[in-house]
Amino acid sequence: MLLLFAIPLCAYGQTQKPPTTLRGILLEQLRTTHTQEDWFAPASVAVADLTAEQAKWSPGHGGHSVGQLAYHLWFWDARSLQQFKGEKPAAFSGNNDETFTDFTEAQWNDLVKKLDQTMSDWEKAVETADDATLAKNASLIEHVAEHNAYHIGQILYVRKLEGAWDPSKGVK
């Protein structure tokens, strides 16, 4: 486990200064769940190299597919970003099940792009927010990052169960 943490951090330490401010810490939280490979595979790796057919596979017993998990992540990341920006959120029934089950196989390729875009938009929003907005929304931003980490862990497990995960991508 030590090795698991130490290797990426050594590499990281040689290229970038570690964040010390609240903004820097929150940004890193968002980046390490989006594209920055650190101690676990980020979302960009978790949803990569998967066909639409593979994305709809479910482990059964009501377990979600990778596509459903990615759709749910995109839905809540986008909605919370609207909240952060003070925008009126899109209409939503309040039924969280729909944030999984509204996924269809035909959406997969577009969904991967939308998830990436929304996560990039989050990073830009945090980079440019004023200090007061950032402090007021620190909990929201951290929740978004934790929620990402939570479902990424699930995506990887579903892919492993499906036999659709390349262990060389980070999780043996």
Add this chain to the structure above:
Amino acid sequence: MNSLSASTNGYAFLLDMYETEVLKTLAIWLAFEDEAIGFRPAPKSRTVLEQMDHQIQSEGGWMVKMLGVDIGDFQPREKTRQGYIEKYRVDAAKRLEILRQKPEGWWRETTAFFDVQRSRAWIFTRRLNHSTHHRGQLVVYLRVLGAKVPSVYGPTADTNGAVIYQF
């Protein structure tokens, strides 16, 4: 060291998250039947009990070695589901009490994170990520076992639209 209230400590939100994260983890652990603790979804995966042990060892180690939060022996008396649940519940509450006394400046100070230096706030966000990531994996275990998933961030497909927390 003077403590700062939640309203003046810019990092208090991390402790609010830790408090709810502990509750979520305990709720997921509680959702497993005792007969299921040896279950592993794939040959190289941890069993349910190994996931619990990993959480206890990892969090206990980080708290002592990196954050200096030492609440004593963090090993459960019995390596059973209930043993882990009880031990983690009690220890996490003690850690939370200690951490709530830390002023904002303490969170900004750097300390050793394995072989590099990081601020305590940075380390704590990693701690939260780590716990959350593995908790998410355990929810997949529950689904594969056909067990019911309790509320975590809100209702689940097994709570009929309601938010039902176990603790």
